[in-house]
Amino acid sequence: MREILPRLPATRIPGVVEAIEGLVNVRGTLLTVLDGHVLLSQPRRAEDEGAIVVVEVGSRRYGLGVAQVVDFLEVPEHSIAERADLPGIDARLVKAVGIRDGVHFIVLDIDALVAPIIGT
Amino acid sequence: MDVAKYAALFLAESREHLSSCNQLLLEWEQDPAAADALGGLFRSIHTIKGMGATMGFTGVAELAHRMENLLDALRHGLVTVDVGTFQLLFQAVDALGRAVEDAAAGREGGSDAALTVALEAAAGGPPEGVADVATLVEGKRQHRRSTDAPRGRSVLIVIRGDAVMRGARAILAVRRAETLGVVSAVRPSLAQLEREEFDGRLAIRMESRASDEELAAIIRTAGEVEAVRFEEPSSWATAEPERHRQIRIDLDRLDRLMKQVGELIVAKNQLGVMAARSDDPPLTELSDRITRLVSGMQAEVIASRMTPVGEVFERFPRLVRDLSRDLGKRIRFDVEGEDIELDRSILDEIGDPLLHLIRNAADHGIEAPDVRQQAGKSAEGRILLAATRERNSVTLRVSDDGRGIDRAALLAKVRREGQSDATPETLSDDDVLRVIARPGFSTAATVSGVSGRGVGVDVAMTRVRALGGTLEIRSEAGRGTTFLIRVPLTLAIVRALLAEAGGERYAVPLAYVAETVEFDPRAVTALRNREALVVREQVLPTVHLRDLVNAGGRPAPARRPTVILEVGERRTALVVDALLGQQDIVVAPFDAPRGMPPYVGGATILADGAPALVLDAAALL
Amino acid sequence: MSHTVLVCDDAIFMRTMISDILAQAGFDVVGEAESGTQAVEKYRSLKPDLVTMDIVMPDMGGIEAVREICKTDPEAKILMCSAMGQQALVVEAIQAGAKDFVVKPFQPSRVLEAVQRVLG
Numbered sequence: 080m081r082e083i084l085p086r087l088p089a090t091r092i093p094g095v096v097e098a099i100e101g102l103v104n105v106r107g108t109l110l111t112v113l114d115g116h117v118l119l120s121q122p123r124r125a126e127d128e129g130a131i132v133v134v135e136v137g138s139r140r141y142g143l144g145v146a147q148v149v150d151f152l153e154v155p156e157h158s159i160a161e162r163a164d165l166p167g168i169d170a171r172l173v174k175a176v177g178i179r180d181g182v183h184f185i186v187l188d189i190d191a192l193v194a195p196i197i198g199t
Numbered sequence: 200m201d202v203a204k205y206a207a208l209f210l211a212e213s214r215e216h217l218s219s220c221n222q223l224l225l226e227w228e229q230d231p232a233a234a235d236a237l238g239g240l241f242r243s244i245h246t247i248k249g250m251g252a253t254m255g256f257t258g259v260a261e262l263a264h265r266m267e268n269l270l271d272a273l274r275h276g277l278v279t280v281d282v283g284t285f286q287l288l289f290q291a292v293d294a295l296g297r298a299v300e301d302a303a304a305g306r307e308g309g310s311d312a313a314l315t316v317a318l319e320a321a322a323g324g325p326p327e328g329v330a331d332v333a334t335l336v337e338g339k340r341q342h343r344r345s346t347d348a349p350r351g352r353s354v355l356i357v358i359r360g361d362a363v364m365r366g367a368r369a370i371l372a373v374r375r376a377e378t379l380g381v382v383s384a385v386r387p388s389l390a391q392l393e394r395e396e397f398d399g400r401l402a403i404r405m406e407s408r409a410s411d412e413e414l415a416a417i418i419r420t421a422g423e424v425e426a427v428r429f430e431e432p433s434s435w436a437t438a439e440p441e442r443h444r445q446i447r448i449d450l451d452r453l454d455r456l457m458k459q460v461g462e463l464i465v466a467k468n469q470l471g472v473m474a475a476r477s478d479d480p481p482l483t484e485l486s487d488r489i490t491r492l493v494s495g496m497q498a499e500v501i502a503s504r505m506t507p508v509g510e511v512f513e514r515f516p517r518l519v520r521d522l523s524r525d526l527g528k529r530i531r532f533d534v535e536g537e538d539i540e541l542d543r544s545i546l547d548e549i550g551d552p553l554l555h556l557i558r559n560a561a562d563h564g565i566e567a568p569d570v571r572q573q574a575g576k577s578a579e580g581r582i583l584l585a586a587t588r589e590r591n592s593v594t595l596r597v598s599d600d601g602r603g604i605d606r607a608a609l610l611a612k613v614r615r616e617g618q619s620d621a622t623p624e625t626l627s628d629d630d631v632l633r634v635i636a637r638p639g640f641s642t643a644a645t646v647s648g649v650s651g652r653g654v655g656v657d658v659a660m661t662r663v664r665a666l667g668g669t670l671e672i673r674s675e676a677g678r679g680t681t682f683l684i685r686v687p688l689t690l691a692i693v694r695a696l697l698a699e700a701g702g703e704r705y706a707v708p709l710a711y712v713a714e715t716v717e718f719d720p721r722a723v724t725a726l727r728n729r730e731a732l733v734v735r736e737q738v739l740p741t742v743h744l745r746d747l748v749n750a751g752g753r754p755a756p757a758r759r760p761t762v763i764l765e766v767g768e769r770r771t772a773l774v775v776d777a778l779l780g781q782q783d784i785v786v787a788p789f790d791a792p793r794g795m796p797p798y799v800g801g802a803t804i805l806a807d808g809a810p811a812l813v814l815d816a817a818a819l820l
Numbered sequence: 821m822s823h824t825v826l827v828c829d830d831a832i833f834m835r836t837m838i839s840d841i842l843a844q845a846g847f848d849v850v851g852e853a854e855s856g857t858q859a860v861e862k863y864r865s866l867k868p869d870l871v872t873m874d875i876v877m878p879d880m881g882g883i884e885a886v887r888e889i890c891k892t893d894p895e896a897k898i899l900m901c902s903a904m905g906q907q908a909l910v911v912e913a914i915q916a917g918a919k920d921f922v923v924k925p926f927q928p929s930r931v932l933e934a935v936q937r938v939l940g
Contacts, residue, residue, distance in 0.1 A: 090810040091703065093748035094796035102789060102802055102810040107462065109789035109802050109810055139790040196792050205837060212833045245876045246831045249903050252925035253837060260925075264905070363923040364902070367910040371921075374914060393911050422920060422937045 080189075081140065083148055086129030087112075096196055100144050103131065112142035118192055119172070121146075136193045143192075152179065209250050210303040213259075216243040217299065220292045228285045232527030232567055234274075240288075241270040247295065256302035258310055259295065265315055266291050269322040275520050276529045278323045279568070279578055287317055353430040354414065356401040362423035366392040369401045372421035379417055380407025381447055399425075406446075450543060453504055460493070460500050461692055461785035467493045468782060468806030497783070501542065501689050508586045508595070509537030511550045515557055519582060522561040529568050529579040530561055536586035541593050542689035548666055549595065549686065552659035556597040556682045557582060559655045564601030564680050574677065576600070592668075592710050593688060598681040604631055604674040632672040636660040659684075667693075667708070667786070667800060669766050669817040685766065693786060695813065697779040697805070698762060700743075701750020704811045706784050706803055707773070711816035713765035717758065718774050732772045734763060741772040742819055747798065764816045771820050782806060786813055823939055824850045826866055828859040828882065829874040829901065838872055838901070841928045842935070856880025860888045863896070870939060871898045873918070875909050883913045890917030897938045901926075 089101030089112050100114040112131055116123050127146035134143055174188040220243050227236035244266045251259030266288070272278045294311055301307060356372050358365045369392050376382055384404040387397055407414060415427040467489055474486035512534050519532040541549070565571075565580030572578050585596045606626050612634075636656045656670075659682070663670045668686035687693065687710050695706040696715075722733045723741075732741045745755060755776055762773040784803040791799075800815030825847050829835045832854075839849045851866045853859040857880045863871060871889070875882040882900065889896045900913045900921040910921050919938045922931050 088809060090802075090812065092792065092795060092799065092812065093750075094799075095792050095794045099792050102812075104804050104808055104810050107465065107804065109787050109804070111790055111792055141790065196794075205833060208833050208836060212831055239878075242830065242876055242878055245903065246834075249874075249924045250831060250833045252903070253834070255925070268905075363904070364907055364910060364921070367907055367914065367921065370911055371914055393907060395907060420937055420940070422934060 081133040084131040110142045112144050115143050115145045134189050213247050213299045217296045234524045234527045258307050259298045259302050262295050265318040269318050272322045351406045354403050355428040357426040358399045359423045359425045366395045366397045368423050372418050375417050375421045379409040380405045460497050464783050472806045504543045505540035506543045506546050508539050528565050531581045533583045539586040539588050545686050552662045555655040555659045560599035564599035566602050592685050595684040600679040603676040628673050695784045698775040699777040700745040700775050706813045711764050713763045716761050718761045739770050739772040743774045766817050769820050822846050822848045823869040824848045825870045826851045826868040827872050828853040830854045830877045845932050856885035859885040863889050874901050886916040886918050899938050
C-alpha cells in the first residue's frame, strides 16, 4: 500500500471489465482505479464518502476504490488466524482473517485481487 | 630490411593460396549463387597482395591488386558474374601463379597488359570508399583539465606529404583532438577525408579547456603530423559564414526539457480554462501571453530534437551488401529523403522495425539472380528506403521489386488453420498484413538464417504501433512488396481534436484528421453490409463513437459532427456527438488494464484536469 | 620490462615478418592469432600491451575483432595493418577503437614509429 487519496472523478475506460472504475488524475499522473465494491461483491451505500487506496503490484500502481478508510492497523502476526471461508467473499482474495477489539477484519490478498484485470 | 630469408615462406604460402583459389573458382563456377567462395577468393588474393608488396615484388602485388578490385566489385554487387568473369579469373590466377614463381626465383617479369586492362574493365573502374564517418565525431570524450573555461578555437593540422592514407590519418588526428574537447566542425568534411579528397591541410573547430601546447601534443600523437597551428575562432567565421555555432547537449537533458514543456502545456491549458471562467481581462491577457510563449517554446524544443533520418538510414547500405553476399543475391539499395527530420526519440525506435523490413525484403522479397532472369526481370533486385514528410507525420517506405507476397500460399496456410474463406482474388493488402503480422508467422519455404522464423513483420508492427504510428503493406505478385511506416513527427506532445460522445470526452490526434463534416442521415449507405457515409462522392466506412465506446447518457443530438480520419489513402468517418475544439495534449503513460480495446491509443490529462482517452486512428480504420 | 605484443594476421608470412620486426626492436611477442576469433580469445588470455591487427581475416575480420576487444577493454592499444586502398576499412577500424594504423608494404621504421605512438 502506498497512500490514501480522497475519491476522485474517474474517466471510464470502455470495453474493460466492470471492476475497473477508470482513470484518475493524481497530481498530473494517471492512475487506473479498481472498484472495490465490484471486486469484493459488496453493496454500495449512499452515506460512504469513498476513498482511493493506492497499491503497488510488482512495478505497477493501481488505485483501489473503497467505501471508506476506517483505521490503520498494525497487525501482529499472532493475531492473524488462518484464512477461513467467509460468507459473500471469494476465499481466494483473503489472505488471513483477524480480530481486534471484538471486530473481525480481513487481510486482503492484493495480488490475487488485481491479477485477473491487470494488463499483460 | 633483408627480406630474402622470407622468400621461401612467401613462395610456400602463396602456392597454398593459389591452389585454394583454383578450388574456390571451380566451386563458384558450379554454383554462382554461393557467396562463400567469393569471400575466400578475396581473402587469398588479398593475402598474396600483401605478401608480394612486402617482399617488394611489385608485379605480384600489382596483379593481385587488380584481381582484388574485381573481386571486391563482385562482392558488393557492383558488377555481375558471368561466364567471361570466370574465364578471366582463372586466367588471372594462372598469371599470378607464374608471377609468384618468377618473383621467388628472382626473375621479375613484366606485367600482362591485356590481362590488366581486362581486369580493370571487368571491375568497372576503381572502387570507392563506402563506409560513412559522420558518426566519428560522436565519439566518447573526456575532459582532462578543468582549470579554465572551455575556449573555442580553430586548429589547422598539416599531415606530412609522404604519409600514406592521409585522409585516415587526418581522421585519427580529429579523434585525438576529441580526447581534449569537443570538435564541432571539420574541413574538409569527414566523408571527403575518407575519400582522400584532401590536400593534407585539415582545419577543425573545437572547444577545449586544454592549452594550445597540450592540444598540439595530443594531435601529434596521431602520427605523420607535420604542423599544428592555432587560429582565432573569428577567422573561421569569416571563412565560412553559413556555419552556425554549435554545442552538444546530452539527449537525456533534452528529454527532461521536453517533459517539462509537456507539463507546462498541461498547466497552461488549465490556466486558460480558469482565465476564461474568471471574466477578468488582465488575467485573460496574461493567460494569452503565456499561451503564446509556451507555444513558441514548444516549437523550439521540438526543433532542437529533430534529427535527419539519414542517421538511421546510414547503417543499412552495408547491411544490404552483407545480406546480398550471404544470400547469393544481387541487390541494389537506394535511399531517398535522408534529410527528412524526425524527433530523436522516434528515430531511436524506428531503426529496428526498418531493419526487420529490409531484411525481409532482401531475404523473402528479392529473388536469386537466375530466378529473376527467368521471370524476365533484371538479375539485380532493388530495395528502396525512402522518407517523405506529410502533414504532421513522416512516412518511411521499404520497397522491393521482388516476388511479392504469394497470396495463394498464404491462404493455403491460413486455410489449414481453418481461419479464412477468402480467395486469392479477394484477399486485400490489409488482410495480407493481418496474416503476416501474426507473431511467429513465416511463409518462407526454407527458413533462412537471415530473417529467422517469421520474426519481422510482427516485431515491426508492434514497435511502430507503440510509437503511435501505422504499418501498411502493398504487395503485387511478381512485382514486389512495399511496407509503409507512418510515424508522428514527435512523440510527447500531440495536437488533438476533442470529441464528445455520450457525455464522455475523447482526444483524436490531429495528424490523422483529414476534415470534419456534418453528419447527414441522407448520405448513409451500406458498404459490405456495414454502415457507410458518402462524403465528397466517396463511400467511407462509418463508426459511431457512442456505439464504439458503449456510451450511455443522453440520446444522440440531431446534428452530429463527423470526423474524417485518414491514414495513408484509407479513410473512415467517425460520427461524434460534439466537437469541443483543439488542444495540445501530452500523451501520458498509464498501466493499461487487460482487455483495453485497441482503439484506445493512450490517455491524457485535459485542460480542466480530467483524464481523457486518446483514440488510435489507425485501429479505427 | 619490455612491452608484450599479440600479432594477428591470417598469413604466416605476415605474422613472421611483423614478429621479427618487433622482436628485433626489443618487444616481447607473446602470441599470434590467425583469425579475428582467435585474436579476441588470445587478447583476453594474454592481456598484451599492444595488438597488431590485420583487417581481412577469415571467420571474424579484424574490425569486428577490434570492436569485440574494445567492448571489454576500451583502452586496448590496437594497431591496424592495412593494405593500400583500404581507406574505408581503416576509418571503420578507427571508429571501432583502433589507435593507429600502418599500411603494407611495411617499412620497419614506420611500424616501429606507429608502435611507439600507440604505446605513448
